[in-house]
Amino acid sequence: MGRGPSNGRGDKLNKGAWTALEDKILKDYVTAHGDRRWHIVAREAGLSRSAKSSRLRWLNYLRPDIKRGNITKDEEDLIIRLHKLLGNRWSLIAGRLPGRTDNEIKNYWNTNLIKKLEKASHTNNRRVNDQTKTKIETFETEKPSALLQHDIAKLQFLNDDICLDPARSGGRESLLDHNNSGYCCSAATTLVEVSGQLKMDFLVDDVDRSITNLEYEFSRLRDYDACLTGSASNACSEDFLGQSFQWLPEGFLDNRSWEFASGEDWVI
């Protein structure tokens, strides 16, 4: 039998479920001294717990701003959308759901949403052509600002995938996640020019989630657009400060009409 975990003083560390007394000790200590330097917290609070265990208990359970209770429908929708954009980056997703922890969202995803989405996907897949998994969704909108168009076009350069040939399509790539801020968009995959019109295709590979995701993704584009044009809130603007746009000359897209390409194989 190997040596058990220790707190540096030779004391054997507790593992497993936290007791109410341990919770109280930790909460009182962190409230008084702050939640930094966890090795000091663990040592000085008088808990026979590791720094890691103490930190996790505080962040996932004892923190005063934790929201207890069931995940709401709105929160669930947001989790699905964010997961579509960010993947298993639970801390980023949690950052967009006040009072929820990454662990809670991860658990909710693994125990509820995976099954729910698999079931929905199975149902919806029967509605589409079984020869293809990738769909192109129509999304009509008013013309975004030139600056946003500019940035979308920049993306195409970044991906080395700008194409004016509608036969080509790009892969799903991050659009706005320049600094791991969590603001990314996987929607703008292909920019094409057809008969003098600029079109953007949204490629989706998950039919049941496509519409809500496209709405969400496009709303993120609009948020981003608002930030660029100065019409957004400070909080939003701060997320995009310091971005630079230099791949296309100003005005490159200004005089083009703007729409999103219609899907050819979308089946309702």
Added chain:
DNA sequence: AAGGACTACAACCGCCACAGC
């Protein structure tokens, strides 16, 4: 009522990034 299957979620583990030395 018993016990096996399933669910929910707290907690742990291993890995990585980063700062300080």
Added chain:
DNA sequence: AGCTGTGGCGGTTGTAGTCCT
């Protein structure tokens, strides 16, 4: 430049509670 300590993250496990037969 390399080492060490620490914090943070995502994956996984353990287990209590619930459901089902």
